[in-house]
Amino acid sequence: MLSVSNLHATVDEKEILKGLSLEVPAGEVHAIMGPNGAGKSTLSYVLTGRSGYEVTAGSATLDGEDLLALEPNERAAKGVFLSFQYPLEIPGVPALTFIRTALNAQRKARGEAEITAPEFLKLARQKAGELKIDFEMLKRALNVGFSGGEKKRMEILQMAMLSPRFLILDETDSGLDIDALRIVADGVNALRSPDRGMLVITHYQRLLDYIKPDRVHVLSAGRIVASGGPELALELEREGYDKYARAAA
Amino acid sequence: MTVAAAIRERDVSQLPGKRDEDWRWTDLRGLIRQAPEPSAVIDPGSLGSGPFDALAEDVIVVANGRGAAHIGVEPGETKVVALRVVSRGDGAHAARVSIDVETGGRLVLLETYEGDAGGYLGQVGLLISVAENAAIERVVLASDGAEGVTVSEALVELSPGAAFAQTVLTSGARRQRLQTTVRHPGGHAALRLDGVYLLADKRHADLTTVVTHAALHGATEQLTKGVVRDQARGVFQGRIVVAEGADHTDARMGHHALILSDRAEVDAKPELEIYADDVSCAHGNTVGALDDEALFYARQRGIPEPEARAMLTEAFIGEVVDRIVHEPAREIARAWAAEQLRA
Numbered sequence: 001m002l003s004v005s006n007l008h009a010t011v012d013e014k015e016i017l018k019g020l021s022l023e024v025p026a027g028e029v030h031a032i033m034g035p036n037g038a039g040k041s042t043l044s045y046v047l048t049g050r051s052g053y054e055v056t057a058g059s060a061t062l063d064g065e066d067l068l069a070l071e072p073n074e075r076a077a078k079g080v081f082l083s084f085q086y087p088l089e090i091p092g093v094p095a096l097t098f099i100r101t102a103l104n105a106q107r108k109a110r111g112e113a114e115i116t117a118p119e120f121l122k123l124a125r126q127k128a129g130e131l132k133i134d135f136e137m138l139k140r141a142l143n144v145g146f147s148g149g150e151k152k153r154m155e156i157l158q159m160a161m162l163s164p165r166f167l168i169l170d171e172t173d174s175g176l177d178i179d180a181l182r183i184v185a186d187g188v189n190a191l192r193s194p195d196r197g198m199l200v201i202t203h204y205q206r207l208l209d210y211i212k213p214d215r216v217h218v219l220s221a222g223r224i225v226a227s228g229g230p231e232l233a234l235e236l237e238r239e240g241y242d243k244y245a246r247a248a249a
Numbered sequence: 250m251t252v253a254a255a256i257r258e259r260d261v262s263q264l265p266g267k268r269d270e271d272w273r274w275t276d277l278r279g280l281i282r283q284a285p286e287p288s289a290v291i292d293p294g295s296l297g298s299g300p301f302d303a304l305a306e307d308v309i310v311v312a313n314g315r316g317a318a319h320i321g322v323e324p325g326e327t328k329v330v331a332l333r334v335v336s337r338g339d340g341a342h343a344a345r346v347s348i349d350v351e352t353g354g355r356l357v358l359l360e361t362y363e364g365d366a367g368g369y370l371g372q373v374g375l376l377i378s379v380a381e382n383a384a385i386e387r388v389v390l391a392s393d394g395a396e397g398v399t400v401s402e403a404l405v406e407l408s409p410g411a412a413f414a415q416t417v418l419t420s421g422a423r424r425q426r427l428q429t430t431v432r433h434p435g436g437h438a439a440l441r442l443d444g445v446y447l448l449a450d451k452r453h454a455d456l457t458t459v460v461t462h463a464a465l466h467g468a469t470e471q472l473t474k475g476v477v478r479d480q481a482r483g484v485f486q487g488r489i490v491v492a493e494g495a496d497h498t499d500a501r502m503g504h505h506a507l508i509l510s511d512r513a514e515v516d517a518k519p520e521l522e523i524y525a526d527d528v529s530c531a532h533g534n535t536v537g538a539l540d541d542e543a544l545f546y547a548r549q550r551g552i553p554e555p556e557a558r559a560m561l562t563e564a565f566i567g568e569v570v571d572r573i574v575h576e577p578a579r580e581i582a583r584a585w586a587a588e589q590l591r592a
Contacts (some may be wrong), residue, residue, distance in 0.1 A: 048549050049548075049549075050545050050549075051541070051545070071548070071553075071554070072545060072548040072549050073548045073549075073550075073551050073552055073553045073554070073557075075549075076548070076549055076550055076551035077551050081549075081550075082549050084546065084549075087546070088540075088542055088543045088546040089543075090543055090546070090547070090561070090564065091564060091565075091568075092563075092564025092565060092567045092568055093560060093561070093564045098547070098550070098560075099550075101552055101556070101560060102547070102550035102551045102552050103551075105551045105552045105553060105556065106551035109551065109553075141564075158550065162550065162551070
């Protein structure tokens with residue numbers, strides 16, 4: 001599914017990713033853990049094509065297709081979805097309008113028919129119900145005046161409605177209380193399937209109690225410095241990142 | 250020295266220019282060196298229908314400066330009137346329109362400026378009087394041609410307890426000034442002056458407002474937003490004067506513009522002149538680019554860049570359009586704005 005090989009990337013001419021390699025097969029959930037400044041968010045932005053993040057070497061492919069050559073919206077249409085650490089506020093655009101525009105743009109890019117208004121509303125009601133989001137909230141401007149937890153739930157709602165093939169969750173647990181965390185995790189777990197891959201980026205182990213990873217990777221100073229099973233996350237929680245920070249240096 | 254006199258007397262020396270403080274960003278004297286011929290007489294029957302015709306009980310056409318010159322609303326009467334100011338071909342023309350809404354009357358004035366590809370110079374002066382407890386909502390769609398020069402000057406006389414609300418939307422012209430001057434008597438009269446300018450190519454639009462609060466208890470609310478690209482130039486001048494003794498005036502002015510190219514320009518001059526002690530006045534002015542982060546967010550969700558830009562700019566303008574009360578006119582204005590932004 002996702003294959004990242006020897007990826008180097010710079011931001012403002014400063015190298016942040018320094019030869020990162022990673023394989024996430026379909027059906028698996030991989031966690032990326034690492035200290036602040038290790039390059040976790042940079043990885044999510046490089047994979048989704050944000051401007052200002054320049055790839056200087058290496059490759060990233062999804063099912064063999066070169067992601068780095070595509071525009072951000074083309075990557076989205078191929079099924080790459082990033083749940084933002086800090087979801088943006090979009091004044092003047094109701095959440096429903098935003099999501100429907102995105103869904104239809106993706107469908108159009110894939111040569112599929114647009115979703116009809118009744119179908120869309122039915123889907124939105126169903127998914128909002130599952131995520132305990134008040135449907136009225138979807139009529140308001142996207143994320144404007146929403147709490148941190150509401151914004152994260154809105155990310156998961158978009159994810160559920162856009163039904164992506166590869167999910168990147170960037171610090172999805174930040175700003176969530178325990179009840180919201182459970183709702184969000186349930187929403188993510190509902191999307192686990194044999195033909196989907198997920199990359200869960202997190203600083204803390206807590207989220208991984210709710211979204212159980214198949215593999216855990218430690219990212220330090222721009223490279224994966226250790227990989228292991230779920231037990232690695234527990235070890236990091238106990239012993240911290242010091243050992244790996246030294247290993248990377 | 251007025252544009253109307255310059256046209257009627259065929260005397261370009263009477264045109265305002267950059268040495269006149271209020272016209273320094275909309276220089277007509279520097280632009281028009283020779284008095285144009287008077288515009289040709291055109292048959293209003295040849296014009297087709299206007300954008301608001303279907304909403305109006307009366308449609309009044311002023312074509313190349315000629316046509317009916319008075320709109321009246323009797324006490325207690327409610328009316329929706331379309332006023333079409335049409336310019337065709339080269340040449341100059343000026344017109345006057347007076348509008349009187351008597352006590353307790355209600356008028357929705359749906360005004361359009363419709364130009365063709367000609368190099369015309371058109372002026373229209375509107376004298377608008379709103380009696381006690383009467384109300385006007387004025388919605389203006391200005392669709393001039395790229396070579397046209399248009400000056401619209403409205404003078405609004407408000408009475409105590411009256412309400413005047415306007416939204417001017419324009420796509421500019423070679424040079425264009427849409428000016429509204431309001432004599433505000435206080436006395437719980439309510440005033441809203443909104444504007445939207447959406448400019449591309451080398452177009453120019455100047456939205457100028459002057460409000461004078463003469464006495465106690467007046468309210469003014471203003472929100473203008475603009476989007477300029479290519480080599481276009483937007484001008485916003487908003488002056489609110491609160492005279493001595495006009496205490497308890499509540500005035501708010503906002504102007505916000507998006508500049509979408511390096512060569513586009515926005516000139517803004519918000520002014521509050523306050524000679525009274527106990528007032529509540531505020532203004533805000535911002536000029537910037539589209540938010541890159543919001544743009545990336547929309548693209549990450551699959552929305553292609555041009556569509557994402559259009560969606561975000563429409564939303565930016567939407568805040569002003571949403572304030573139009575007359576719903577069918579609001580939707581026509583919204584569709585018109587979307588068309589300008591996606592062109």
